[in-house]
Amino acid sequence: MSTPQELIARSNRLGADPRNTNYAGGNTSAKGTETDPVTGEPVELLWVKGSGGDLGTLKETGLAVLRLDRMRALVDVYPGVEREDEMVAAFDFCLHGKGGAAPSIDTAMHGLVDAAHVDHLHPDAGIAIATAADGEALTKEVFGGRVVWVPWRRPGFQLGVDIARIKEQNPQAIGCILGGHGITAWGETSEESERNSLWIIDTAAAYIAEHSRPEPFGPALEGYAGLPDAERRAKAAALAPAIRGIASGAGSEGGRPMVGHFTDSDVVLDFLGSTEHPRLAALGTSCPDHFLRTKVKPLVLDLPASASVEESVARLRELAVAYREDYQAYYDRHAEPESPAIRGKDPLIVLVPGVGMFSFGKDKQTARVAGEFYVNAINVMRGAEGLSTYAPIDEAEKFRIEYWALEEAKLQRMPRPKPLATRVALVTGAASGIGRATARRLAAEGACVVIADLSLEKAQEAAAELGSADVAVGVQVDVSSGAAVQAAVDAAVLAFGGVDLVVNNAGLSLSRSLLETTEQDWDLQHDVMAKGSFLVSRATAKVMIEQGMGGDIVYISSKNSIFAGPNNVAYGAAKADQAHQVRLLAAELGEHGIKVNGVNPDGVVQGSGIFASGWGANRAAVYGVEEKDLGRFYAQRTILKREVLPENIANAVFVLCTAELSHTTGLHIPVDAGVAAAFLR
Template sequence: MSPNLNRFKHVSYLWDDAEAARLGGDEVGLLIYRSNLLGADLRLTNYGGGNTSCKVTAPDPLTGEPTPVMWVKGSGGDLGTLKKSGLAALYLNRLHSLESRYRGIEQEDEMVGLFNHCIFDLDSKAPSIDTPLHAFLPFRHIDHLHPDAAIAIAAAEDGERLTKELFGGTIGWVPWQRPGFDLGLQLRACLAANPGIRGIMLGSHGLFTWGDSAYESYLNTLEVIEACAAYIEGSLGKRRPVFGGQKLNSLPSDLRLKQAAALAPVLRGLCSSAQPMIGHFTDEARVLEFINSNDLGRLAPMGTSCPDHFLRTKISPLVLDLPADADLSRETLHEELLPAFKAYREMYAGYYASCRHDNSPAMRDANPVIILYPGVGMFSFAKDKQTARVAAEFYANAINVMRGAEAISAYTALPRQEAFDIEYWLLEEAKLQRLPRPKPLTGRVALVTGSGGGIGRAIARKFAEEGACVLINDIDEERIAETAGLFRSLFGADAVAASPLNVTDQASIDVALETAALTFGGVDILVNNAGISISRSVAEHTIEEWDRLYDILVKGQFMVSKAVVACMRKQQTGGDILNIVSKNAIVAGPNNAGYGSAKAAQAHLSRLLAAELGPDGIRVNAVNPDAVIADSNIWAGGWAEGRAKAYGISVEELPAYYAKRTLLNKTILPEDIANACFVFVGGLMSKSTGNALNVDGGVAMAFTR
């Protein structure tokens, strides 16, 4: 069954006959298999974009009579990860009967509500707006994708002519129209006017291809896209240099990353004027080719063509007028860039005002999603990391489309009114309103020192559970790898970054902050948790041990705080610093001169920073744990033995001893400290700074007086 694979150079042929055979002729299973293969190749479609379908005959659950059923990707979801639960199953004859209810293109949005009356499988996903596009084509298997190569032809000034020439009339053409019921009727009309065609190109939008089996549809799709890509590849540079040729050179890779890390917090703060944003940065080759070109100034303001691209990336990007090698350390950078952001917001408000309808939803965030920095790379900002990353991927796809369209003709974007009608579509607004309420820490980035295990890992996990992006760090790289792997499995790769961090080493701190800036755009929450414990009598305590305690606990807290404060000041959005101190900062006990006095220094440093950083909107608070035994490194290095000796008990008796001396008679766990930290940063304590919260089960001697 496998074709000559040598003819596929621009797409990936992934079909496995053995894997398909295991599905035993299950057409829905083969639809899912085909969809996953198509979604695995981002050259074929974008994340979350496109839809696929198959038509089968199944017994009607009410009558038992055989009835035609269409299974189609439902609203939302992604082809690459599609499961049966992501499909909508509808009675095909009911979908066809909706034509008698259709009142014309001005009222076609009302048809979406009628799709629900066609549901066959009551457990299936809500039908998408593209459902009729599949229903009115007679083929058993259909693929609707957004391949860069096809959209480049569809978005070319003379795309219809190019399509006809390239495919000799075997691919039909339907001009741009917003997806909906009417577009489904137009696809049917195109097929009727062009019998025997193998697919249809949608102007500025994408591609429809089909087959009588899942495999035939898959192969047809690959062949059409391969032909589009080969045609573009063979045309590049022949009419004129790609993107008009190179205007400037990129900085070397290491300098690009340095500049991006320095600038990201400033951009993030400016983009977060309406709501907290998470950032993403890329300097991949196709992005650099575009942003360094002579055509950047002409093409970037035009915006994108494909609706999927546009919905993710906004009407147009913001291009920074900033030298690639600019000094980004100056404190006035935020104010210097602010006029460009104000101009973008005014442009967006003007676009909204000129295109809005009487029933349009209120204007959304006017800040840019995509920011281009010639010579350095591309930033994207959105409500969470996945959305920011995907926006960057979509704009990279848009760059590919512009590149291809300019190679074979001239690129055309969606007219602004059409773009607005997509962005502020009432159906799209309804989808947004159905999204779950964001978690309390959505849009925030947390750096918890020593988060490879113990209390630090518990805090980082709590923050991630509440929506934060977290930078896992530790002095022990094995602990980092283990925890980062666990977090990625729990929260997804987009929510987690990792970096070694030695709180006493400035270079290590700088690398961790650069990682946070490049991955997420900055830092909003710092938890100074990393520490050691040494229990010695004054006579036994060495100077070296004393220095280690003060270096890690006090100097380390100071050094990391200083670096994070610099980042927060770039963002100008405030922030939280939490210091994990100890009940020992207050209570005097035996064999504890070094550790206890260092903890007292940490506590007072917390108060000093709270007093200094208030004008920046940075809150500084402390949490005082005691006797957190479970999964804690505090018991390593002889601390348990030292404390047991001080109290005249055995190490095994310590947990019970600590619990019994508390007013609540409770054992303190890492999760208890994590919950206390969340109290400070979760939103209800936004006007609290300079405070300390004891989490010790109630130790009367530790009461603040």
């Protein structure tokens, strides 16, 4: 196995276990010799995890490769800690070969330490000791002389110099505790480095388990324990839209739409049910990886679990005003003329006693990881409080990292967001045909998508096609049932924080003449399309209004809402009902910034659940053609002579929901290749 392959294998093993490091946290390296393709001579190289990426899924393309002699020669031109940021640009002049990742700020730590293999990790147990008030003394007590203490220093070239010197001065040491931050371990082989890393982590965890005092967060706080499961989830779903609006700064200057994630693990509920949680939460997180994802501290609701939803929302909104003022004051205390502009004053973590944690980010993965990082922070606080007192780095140091010019440059290099980024879409009847194509298009444009369908199995299958649960989830819904619709909307807000974009697509049709249409036929079609659209729009409009971020509701109506064709009285009447709902709701919901529009397709045969269930055969019989030729038949009766496909309707839905049509509501867009009888008048 080559040196980089060995490094990747070690990195993946370490990164796969959350006890060792958080997602995308830490970095690993290896030094070795290869032949220089230019000179034919051996050259010493450093392979190190580059900027970004995750150890658990790291591949060779995620490594930066540097010439070790050039990298170490930077010590001779290092201008000192006041200008250490300049050294990051200098790493580019040490690179070897083509491709590879950009060197990270931690590259100096790996290159300057005199060991063939180095691991820098963020284990909860290690950070607990690193953030304890007497962390230096604990390091000696826990590890003896095998692990040495390194006082807090912001990651960078100087930290690499410090660790290299400490290793040289302590030849017996296998690693160090980085004050307020994490651990670093080393070895002469990959196996030795990994073994040393795990020994530090396991030793710290065992010591905490054995020596921690009972109830490190203090005794239980009366009235703050976790609610029963069903009650807790119901309250979380009811609170989620308002909390998402708070985290997105809805209606405030500098607000940014966010996607949400909900966590109600025992770790979170136990923390919030203890007396010390307000004090500890106010201290904020310490490890840079943590607070860069979670902000320096969370917003914590100061009401018991028994508080009503209305009381909780009102108090959360009061606390949000105070949070924004507090964050502005934090920025003003530490900002310098060259500091980047303030990046948002709203919380990324909102804690609700008895209910759980709501975390937020620019997409679902970022929101989920922010929540995972705060769980890491809770674990760190528990360990530090169990042994000593939790003492994170001070806020001035946090500010230096949060508003670091290098961090700002990294943010500026991020790709431009897709048009529907941060938007949460709920599409009914989305397991096939128009709905599935629409869900696929919305996800491709950056939206998080809830696939709602009568069949849970098919909904989940369609969601899996779009990617992980960070992109899409499948839920079961009978849109004719108000309770089922509410359950589906609750699932959507718990999955992604809220709803912004709704597509009323669920439908069915029975092709029968007036005399053959039964009362049951009439009721079924109206229940699914007319009543179903009403129920979905009502439930989701409530969410959108609570969020205060506007939104879009799109009805997939039909040319049959205008065009009178034979043998479909129930279907055509239900579609006409949907078409007028568009106008009615556009007039009513406009004051909340919610646009309501419709799309009127002609017969969409390809992939259609309706046509596959017998409608196609019936319509083919009405028109005297073979069922397999029905799509072509429909095309020939249009002005453009084109068959209408599910993707054509999906395109129209997408356009209606973009900024380009931000001033359009109450509109029906025909997507029928031109049916003159269905022209809008």
